[in-house]
Amino acid sequence: MTGPLIPMEMIPEAWNNVIAVLLGMAFGFTLEASGFSSSRKIMGTFFGYDFVVLRVFFTAGITAMSGIIYFDYMGWMDASMLYINPYYVTSAIVGGIVMGGGFALGGFCPGTSFCGVAIGKIDAILFTAGLFIGIFIFSEFYPVLSTMYNSENLGDLKIYEMLGMRKTVFAFLLVLAAVGMFYGAGFIEKKVKKVEY
């Protein structure tokens, strides 16, 4: 069957929310089983004592990317139908920097904090409460922030187009970079003092 299945109407739209719950369950299970319900395990990546986030995140990214490129090449999926977040240069960078600050203070990102909530981490509950407050603040201050939010829209630009590379070349370099980082991570973990958590 040629994907994406729901946009191609191979699966009726009515199933979309049921499928969302099932995919969400698989997502949540994998995150929790990998250790993402623990903020101190997550923060290990930033101090060098546990690179689980780096390993899981980049393995997942290159796995999904390879699958999409392969299926598109074989004609099993039309990758041009996949949703791409529009690239608004300033807000993508500033938003990312603000999120990084929140990461370092809170030790979670939204998806991982939900995993923490699910197993009873009270710090994750507070982080999630913070998300609600932060999104409310952003919405209320939208009139002030809207200029930045809407500036420099480059549309659904791909990273390899931006760099003037072929898709497969970029993908190959990304896989190499990931393997290099995994190797480096193992090396650093051996040098850094163990942290008990």
Add this chain to the structure above:
Amino acid sequence: MTKTANKMEKNRRDGSFYINPYLGGVLLGLVLFGTYYITGRGLGASGAVKSTVVTSVNVVAPEHAMKSGYYSKFLSDDSSPMNNWLVFEVLGVLAGAFLSGTIYGRLKFKVEHSPKITSRHRLIAALAGGMLFGIGSQLARGCTSGAALSGMAVLSASGIVTMLAIFGSAYLFGWIFKKLWI
């Protein structure tokens, strides 16, 4: 069952066992790939919180919500903003994580923090961190899941730029807030 198998079985349930990170990554990647293959979109997290905020504001102050440049983007006459793909997905995330926590013995109410800080400090920092993450996720049109991870799968410029900004900034701020963690 042999003695070692017994011991392993116990260890798997005392909360300390995690699956191999590369296995976890491949599984997560397959889930993400499956999401694109079936639905044509990626995974997400912060969007569900946004839907809840929009819905709440719309219930408490409908006029304010309609007039606002932001809430009104997500309001329509025919369906509630809670009837959203990400809301259902996040309900699944909670269920899936609960299942994993049950299997591996990690269900417990607790505040996890470095021995160098108190629970109170940890909770204040977690709340503040969540607030910043909430603000940033709206600016960048997605968080680590919806912008960065899903963006990497489709090689979107916005996703990869946001990912670099998140991790770069977290390394920098991580050293500033080092005392909270190690």
